[in-house]
Amino acid sequence: MERLQEAIAQGAIDVASTNLSNGVAECQWVVVCTPIQQIAAHVVSAAKAAPQAMITDVGSTKESLVRQLASFPNLRFVGSHPMAGSEKSGCQHGSASLFDRRLVFVTPSTATPKTWTEEVRKFWEAVGAQSVAIDPGQHDLCVAQVSHLPHLIASALATSTDPHWIPMAASGWSSTTRVAAGDPALWTQILMENRTPVLQATRKFATILQAWVDALESGDGKKIEQLLEAGKQSRDALGNRHPSS
Amino acid sequence: MERLQEAIAQGAIDVASTNLSNGVAECQWVVVCTPIQQIAAHVVSAAKAAPQAMITDVGSTKESLVRQLASFPNLRFVGSHPMAGSEKSGCQHGSASLFDRRLVFVTPSTATPKTWTEEVRKFWEAVGAQSVAIDPGQHDLCVAQVSHLPHLIASALATSTDPHWIPMAASGWSSTTRVAAGDPALWTQILMENRTPVLQATRKFATILQAWVDALESGDGKKIEQLLEAGKQSRDALGNRHPSS
Numbered sequence: 248m249e250r251l252q253e254a255i256a257q258g259a260i261d262v263a264s265t266n267l268s269n270g271v272a273e274c275q276w277v278v279v280c281t282p283i284q285q286i287a288a289h290v291v292s293a294a295k296a297a298p299q300a301m302i303t304d305v306g307s308t309k310e311s312l313v314r315q316l317a318s319f320p321n322l323r324f325v326g327s328h329p330m331a332g333s334e335k336s337g338c339q340h341g342s343a344s345l346f347d348r349r350l351v352f353v354t355p356s357t358a359t360p361k362t363w364t365e366e367v368r369k370f371w372e373a374v375g376a377q378s379v380a381i382d383p384g385q386h387d388l389c390v391a392q393v394s395h396l397p398h399l400i401a402s403a404l405a406t407s408t409d410p411h412w413i414p415m416a417a418s419g420w421s422s423t424t425r426v427a428a429g430d431p432a433l434w435t436q437i438l439m440e441n442r443t444p445v446l447q448a449t450r451k452f453a454t455i456l457q458a459w460v461d462a463l464e465s466g467d468g469k470k471i472e473q474l475l476e477a478g479k480q481s482r483d484a485l486g487n488r489h490p491s492s
Numbered sequence: 493m494e495r496l497q498e499a500i501a502q503g504a505i506d507v508a509s510t511n512l513s514n515g516v517a518e519c520q521w522v523v524v525c526t527p528i529q530q531i532a533a534h535v536v537s538a539a540k541a542a543p544q545a546m547i548t549d550v551g552s553t554k555e556s557l558v559r560q561l562a563s564f565p566n567l568r569f570v571g572s573h574p575m576a577g578s579e580k581s582g583c584q585h586g587s588a589s590l591f592d593r594r595l596v597f598v599t600p601s602t603a604t605p606k607t608w609t610e611e612v613r614k615f616w617e618a619v620g621a622q623s624v625a626i627d628p629g630q631h632d633l634c635v636a637q638v639s640h641l642p643h644l645i646a647s648a649l650a651t652s653t654d655p656h657w658i659p660m661a662a663s664g665w666s667s668t669t670r671v672a673a674g675d676p677a678l679w680t681q682i683l684m685e686n687r688t689p690v691l692q693a694t695r696k697f698a699t700i701l702q703a704w705v706d707a708l709e710s711g712d713g714k715k716i717e718q719l720l721e722a723g724k725q726s727r728d729a730l731g732n733r734h735p736s737s
Contacts, residue, residue, distance in 0.1 A: 394661075402727075403719070425727070457698075459694060478649075
C-alpha cells in the first residue's frame, strides 16, 4: 500500500485498492498493467467483477496472452502494447505526455469484434498515442526486432566494456547502451515470454556480426564500408521520429 | 571553396584558405581536422610553415599517428581526440557548446615534453572540455570499446531489422542504433585504422552474445536475468553523465 499512498499523495491516481474485484467493480475501462505471466488471470478476474468494462493490457508480448484468453469467448478484452515508457519505473517517473505521438499496438484475435478493436484504439488515441491494429503473432515478431533485440544487444555491449574504460564513454556508448539500465526481472519475463522470435532475431544479428568479424580480420575496407552503408540506410529510414533518444 | 564560403557567411570562421602553408603561417595554434590517413602529412606540412605553432589534431585513433610522427622529433605536436560531435557533419551543425564538459584525450608519446601536453590540455579546457592525458596505445584500446564497437554494433543492429518493421520502432531502437547514421566513409577509415583493437573488442562482444543465444535456446531464465544484471551494472556505472543521449 505504501507505493499506492505515494501515488495518491502525488495526484497520480485518485483511488487505490489492492482488491481487484472491488477496485474494478464500477469501471468502464480496465487497463491491466501487471507482470506478463499474471495478465491473463487478472483479465479474467476483472471481467467477472466488471462485465460492463472494456478491458485491455499493456503487456509487451501478445500471442501467448491472446491464445490463453481465447477459451473465454465472452471477455470484453482486446490486447494492447504501448511503445512508451523508459528504463525508469515508479509513479514519480510518470508523465502526462507519456503517450504523445507514441505508437500503441492493438492486437485483436480473429474472433474479436471490430467495434471493440476500434474502441480500444480510440482509448489510446484519446491519451495522445497513435494506434495500429496488428495480429498478435506479427506483433511479437515485430517487437522482437525493434524492442527486445535492441535491449539484449545494449546489455551485451555494456557488459563487454572493461569497467575501467566506462568513465571515458561518450554519447555513442551512452545511447547505444541506454536501455540496458532497465529492470532485469521485468526484462527476463519479457524475453522469456517472447523467446522464440527473440532467438530468431538474435541469430540474424549474429550472422551480420560474423560478417563484421570477417571484414575486420581480412582488413576489407570496401566490405566494412558496405556494412556501414547498410546500417546507415536502415537507421535513416526511421527519420527524426525520436530526436530526443 | 563553396563550403568554406558558407562557413564564413555563417560566422563560423573568420578567414579561409585552401593553401595549408599560407593558412597556418601566422598561427599560434593549428588543429588538424582532416581524414585520419592524411593527418600525419598535414601535421608535418603545418610544422614547416608555422614552426612557432603548437599543433594538435582531432583524429579518433592515436597510436599509428604518434608512431608515424616519431621520426620528426622537432614537431611541436601533441595528439588529441575530443569525445564530442555527433552523427551530423558540416558547419551548420556546429555549436559553441560542443565541448562543454566533454572528454578530450591528449596523447603524448614518451618523448613529448610535459609542458606541451599541459599546453594542449589547457587549450581544450579553455573551450569547455575536460582533458585526460593517456598513452596513445591505451587510448586506442579504450576507444575501440567505448566508441568504435558501439558504432559497429549500432550499425549491425540497424541492418538486422526488417525494413517493414522500422516504422514501428520506438525510443529503444532509436537510441541503440542512433550512431549508425554516421558517415560510412569516415567510419570505415576509423575502423580500419583501429582494426586490431576493434576486432578484439568485437570478439569479446561475440562471446557474450553467444551466452545470450545459449540462454535463449535452453530457456534459462536465471541465466538471462544474470546477463541482464551484468549489463545493468555496467550501464549504471556511467551514471547520468549523458542524460540527453
